[in-house]
């Protein structure tokens with residue numbers, strides 16, 4: 001039998017956690033059909049000598065719902081070896097949506113996730129109304145990675161209730177229509193139902209998003225709708241505004257999980273923000289308690305701090321101040337001339353003193369960039385590499401005997417791509433490691449596709465491999481690959497992905513374990529309509545294979561678009 005593709009002489013880390021071995025991988029019709037010493041001829045051969053051959057990485061927490069329309073390759077995730085993503089997290093989705101509500105949906109996504117409205121209006125051919133129609137659109141779009149999607153609570157509520165969704169309790173009629181739509185979505189292949197109780201999730205009018213207006217009995221009904229079909233995951237953006245609020249949220253979530261029997265996922269975070277935050281271990285103990293009570297629950301963990309990023313070409317923490325606003329509205333060369341001018345600088349530095357103080361309100365990447373507080377310069381770092389050991393602006397200011405604002409101005413004038421990093425959560429590496437090591441957490445939660453000019457989480461996979469595996473040796477490569485592949489495939493029931501085994505889909509990533517790491521983030525203007533976004537690529541990823549076709553070689557797209565729609569178990573049963 002002639003094969004479509006043979007990957008020769010690689011070191012196979014198969015995703016199960018088992019020890020590596022040398023071998024060839026043969027692919028036919030999008031599946032792995034042979035492993036070992038392959039003698040059959042193949043249309044295409046890739047030399048993997050010296051490279052690791054692993055299953056493609058799976059990221060279950062993204063917001064690529066809009067981007068899938070215009071970004072064929074699936075950046076920035078694709079550059080980090082990701083071959084499958086789940087989108088529609090936290091209740092935000094583009095379906096179901098009535099035609100007259102499209103612009104409002106786009107503006108809500110701008111408000112919460114910093115996806116530019118102009119990019120969405122220019123880049124989306126908005127042909128759908130129902131959730132199944134959206135899935136059909138995604139199914140047909142040319143794409144280089146695989147996508148699954150949740151039906152989102154805020155979208156669904158707006159669809160059924162209109163503007164009442166932003167202020168009112170659902171009526172019995174509203175609930176019946178939402179239940180029907182959730183079941184229709186699950187049967188069409190939704191991965192589940194997503195929602196949010198996060199205080200950081202607000203509309204363009206700074207009011208709570210629709211899912212936060214829902215009371216818990218509504219959540220019970222909608223998760224119960226999935227339970228009736230015995231299919232679908234409930235993903236929810238957690239309330240992390242403070243100790244008491246978070247504890248109440250978790251207690252009620254436990255009840256949903258135990259009563260419905262559906263898998264439940266929420267973000268586990270270590271936070272110093274908010275009102276008397278709970279220790280990070282509280283959520284891990286909680287996962288164990290829920291399991292003991294009969295819940296099937298996962299915490300979504302990331303592999304490092306979640307950061308607001310500041311640059312000259314995107315946001316700086318001072319942009320809301322009057323002189324700053326005036327200077328920052330100028331073309332870049334003119335800005336740089338003004339930022340170097342001594343009189344202007346004195347004014348810019350002086351204005352910083354009048355910034356709003358930090359309070360005990362939890363700020364995510366959105367508010368941290370668009371409604372910034374006076375920076376804590378001990379918690380604002382001048383990025384010099386990707387090794388999580390950058391100097392703080394406070395340290396640099398002390399060394400140079402300068403005001404922190406002057407330090408930042410000097411740095412951006414010397415390098416217009418200088419990035420400043422403000423950790424929002426997960427500041428402590430040992431907390432992150434503790435969360436990653438817990439058996440009930442998943443390494444996911446990139447938020448890829450969201451916060452396009454505010455955060456950059458898409459590199460969490462290459463960060464795990466470079467920082468935690470190669471640098472700290474906190475995981476074997478085999479264990480880390482399993483976290484990015486088989487564990488996530490199991491949680492989302494992607495039953496023929498996540499392992500290098502015969503019969504499995506040929507989603508593969510070939511990388512150099514001695515070199516793999518994230519590249520430095522930059523600001524690019526490559527969104528539809530020329531809008532800007534943060535971009536982060538990777539080093540050491542030699543090739544990516546999706547459904548048997550090579551999609552990336554040395555970071556360059558091949559033009560192949562073999563990505564598929566991932567349908568959830570509810571569609572397979574139907």
Ligand SMILES: [Zn+2]
Nearest residue numbers: 089090237447
């Ligand atoms: Zn999210």
